[in-house]
Amino acid sequence: MTARPANTHQARLLRLLRDGGPNSRAQLGDQVDLSRSKLAVEVDRLLETGLVVADGLAASRGGRRSHNIRLAPELRFLGVDIGATSIDVAVTNAELEVLGHLNHPMDVREGPVAVFEQVLAMAAKLRASGLAEGFDGAGIGVPGPVRFPEGVPVAPPIMPGWDGFPVREALSQDLGCPVMVDNDVNLMAMGEQHAGVARSVGDFLCVKIGTGIGCGIVVGGEVYRGTTGSAGDIGHIQVEPGGRACACGNRGCLEAHFSGAALARDAEDAAREGRSPELAVRLRAVGRLTAADVAAAAAAGDAAALDLIREGGNRVGQVIAGLVSFFNPGLVVIGGGVTGLGHNLLASVRTQVYRQSLPLATGNLPIVLGELGPTAGVIGAARLISDHLFSPA
DSSP states (O other), rough: OOOSSSSSSHHHHHHHHHHHOOHHHHHHHHHHHHOOHHHHHHHHHHHHTSSEEEEEOOOSSSSOOOEEEEOOOOOEEEEEEOSEEEEEEEEOOTTOOEEEEEEEEOOOGGHHHHHHHHHHHHHHHHHHTOOOOOOOOEEEESOOEEEETTEEEEEEOOOOOOTTTTTHHHHHHHTTTTTTEEEEEHHHHHHHHHHHHTTTOOOOEEEEESSSSEEEEEEEEEEOSSSSSSSTTTSSSSSTTTTOOOOTTSBBBHHHSSSSSHHHHHHHHHHHHHHHHHHHHHHHHHSSOOOHEEEHHHTTOOHHEEEEEHHHHHHHHHHHHHHHHOOOOSSSEEEGGGGGTTTHHHHHHHHHHHHSSSSHHHHOEEEEEETTTTTTHHHHHHOOOOOOHTTOO
């Protein structure tokens, strides 16, 4: 993809076609502030670039039938969501429909070189399957703060060896296409905004609970990243003064007391101390426990597992309650691997938020699980790069 929109009108038309699919000139005219003649000029210019193509006749609106147009069907975006313990890679079309999706376990602590070797291998596998001859752009999510203008991770607590690594530059050279980089939670928020539970909400919070804990902040439909890219790093808000040591160097952080890693550690303690027969059986069988084991034990009625989920949900709810009072969002979305704990976790979070925040902020506030699961991040990554490419050069 070499062409870019020449002005904001063309960019607006491209994004409307991305988000709404094929549409007629007449219907597009209803959504943009352009005269019929000016709209015709901009659409014709986009057709000349090859970014959009004709797509048959639209349904009649009472006069001469208008022509449908759509984004070029051969456009392909690569979405990459690098988590702490796994990588998701997907190919989408220009309308951000996932055409192919791969997942591979990978420890982000192995460093950027090893991780990106795996990313490139997964991208090559998707390309070899016939889904894409090449990529017109790629979006990359990483589990730490990102200096967004440069596409560089900045002092990420759970990513040793990544500080200052030129992710955008390195992958752009290897993939041969433009690359944009952001925090993984921001991309999860963008994915849920595009195709998930937050489709009709302009101001919302998206909390990801996995190996770490972060929050995507969407204001007026746009992700808010903060001055240095660290907005939403709620895992390092203190919930227990003088509490457990955290990877960030402080004590008592939310992430140290309830995250995938903290939950697994607490579950193993409960198993070894004889407080959970169900978890003890699982620990003897496998030698380690995960959040999924806690979820399964809770589903079997294990009291210790249920207590761990409730306690963790209370801590998360305590932090979210403060965010709700401060930000007054229209929606709170909970996502990430630990959400396999399901409605026991959600109930505890809701209870704390509704109890601690003012009724004016919570009276019509839905707190829900994300709809898209592991595809939220890759869709958000594709959305990120398409936002960039569908902007005037």
